[in-house]
Amino acid sequence: MTNNSTRKLFIIFTALYFVQGMGEPTAGLLSQPIRSMLRNWGSNSAEIATFMFLLGIPWYIKPLFGLLSDFIPIKGLRRKSYMILSSLLMFGGFLAATFLPLVPTAATLILFLLLLPSVGIAFKDVVTDATMIEAGQPLGITGRLQSAQWGAMYGAGLLCGVGGGWLSQHGQQRLGFLICSLLGLVALYIAIFHIKEKPRPELHRGQLKRAIIVLGEAANTCIVILIAIFYFFLSFNPFSADVLYVHMSEELGFSEQFIGYTYTISSFASIISCVLYGLFAKRVPLRFLLHGSVIFMVLSNLVYIGLGTETSAVIISFASGLIYMVTNLTQLELASRYCPPAAAGTVFALLMSLSNFSVSLSSILGGRFYESWKFSYGAHTSYTILVLVGTGFTALCWLLVLFFPKKRQV
Numbered sequence: 001m002t003n004n005s006t007r008k009l010f011i012i013f014t015a016l017y018f019v020q021g022m023g024e025p026t027a028g029l030l031s032q033p034i035r036s037m038l039r040n041w042g043s044n045s046a047e048i049a050t051f052m053f054l055l056g057i058p059w060y061i062k063p064l065f066g067l068l069s070d071f072i073p074i075k076g077l078r079r080k081s082y083m084i085l086s087s088l089l090m091f092g093g094f095l096a097a098t099f100l101p102l103v104p105t106a107a108t109l110i111l112f113l114l115l116l117p118s119v120g121i122a123f124k125d126v127v128t129d130a131t132m133i134e135a136g137q138p139l140g141i142t143g144r145l146q147s148a149q150w151g152a153m154y155g156a157g158l159l160c161g162v163g164g165g166w167l168s169q170h171g172q173q174r175l176g177f178l179i180c181s182l183l184g185l186v187a188l189y190i191a192i193f194h195i196k197e198k199p200r201p202e203l204h205r206g207q208l209k210r211a212i213i214v215l216g217e218a219a220n221t222c223i224v225i226l227i228a229i230f231y232f233f234l235s236f237n238p239f240s241a242d243v244l245y246v247h248m249s250e251e252l253g254f255s256e257q258f259i260g261y262t263y264t265i266s267s268f269a270s271i272i273s274c275v276l277y278g279l280f281a282k283r284v285p286l287r288f289l290l291h292g293s294v295i296f297m298v299l300s301n302l303v304y305i306g307l308g309t310e311t312s313a314v315i316i317s318f319a320s321g322l323i324y325m326v327t328n329l330t331q332l333e334l335a336s337r338y339c340p341p342a343a344a345g346t347v348f349a350l351l352m353s354l355s356n357f358s359v360s361l362s363s364i365l366g367g368r369f370y371e372s373w374k375f376s377y378g379a380h381t382s383y384t385i386l387v388l389v390g391t392g393f394t395a396l397c398w399l400l401v402l403f404f405p406k407k408r409q410v
Contacts, residue, residue: 032245048242093115150274151274229400
């Protein structure tokens with residue numbers, strides 16, 4: 001493959017991940033405005049976490065999207081067709097939400113409409129990852145592509161933090177829906193004109209049998225199981241997301257705009273990690289990266305206990321973004337190297353789904369315990385306990401590292 005072709009791959013995948021980073025309702029431009037809207041309607045951290053959990057359901061069933069993309073082509077196309085369909089869902093759902101009255105009585109309808117782009121973006125994520133693995137594995141550039149993709153996503157995070165804070169501060173959720181609907185058109189353009197794929201035969205009995213065999217082999221692979229458990233433990237942080245947002249806004253009195261700034265700072269630090277990882281990761285033994293990243297991740301969780309002032313929030317956000325991204329990229333590269341190409345979308349989606357489910361499950365549990373404990377122990381103590389619980393789950397990841405392979409697979 002020529003340098004121009006390789007460069008085009010980087011541009012396509014970074015553009016798709018930028019759109020995803022901006023548009024994803026639970027973590028993109030709208031994540032803070034949605035939480036702010038619900039808080040202004042009187043929802044507590046547990047109720048906000050439940051709403052976000054429901055909104056994130058498509059991210060927990062990504063293996064289903066992987067199966068569809070891997071083994072049920074539309075008009076002979078496994079990737080392009082589903083990329084177009086998912087982009088249309090993103091555009092249509094956000095556009096419809098733009099015209100809704102943003103009042104508490106419309107919460108259920110808002111959730112339903114936002115689920116459409118959530119399905120679209122989750123599906124597009126699966127197809128993008130599968131396409132990346134198919135294109136990157138033969139060239140040995142999956143790590144570099146992952147680094148570029150996540151760099152683009154956190155580049156979007158720079159805008160999401162500032163923009164989401166502004167939208168929340170001024171109650172402009174409707175404008176956010178409109179912006180994200182236009183991003184759906186960008187994804188549609190890329191899918192139609194820049195995703196190249198040769199038509200394949202439609203599904204037949206032989207393909208179904210092959211799918212079962214491939215998935216069975218993947219499920220019995222120790223490294224895939226280890227990575228799945230690792231993702232679940234690493235992502236189980238009951239103090240993050242919804243609890244952290246409510247704690248900063250209500251207990252610490254930070255403004256919506258400042259909270260948005262902390263998200264931007266974290267994204268900026270994650271971009272630095274992506275750049276450094278892309279430049280130097282291959283020079284560092286994988287096991288050293290694994291051990292070091294988990295140990296520092298434990299420390300970065302613990303520093304959240306010291307959250308109290310705006311200065312501490314800035315320092316903690318930067319350190320956490322820097323360290324988390326190194327850990328995340330290390331695991332993403334490891335997973336992408338061991339996904340069987342024939343079922344790349346399904347297996348990789350399964351691993352990511354466990355991570356997404358862990359995030360949402362821990363947020364719901366964290367929100368419920370935070371609201372319950374703060375009446376008995378106070379908000380600060382309940383928050384500190386949740387930080388320690390999250391740190392404990394992260395520490396368990398270090399034990400799993402001992403069982404990972406000592407050498408990289410190329």
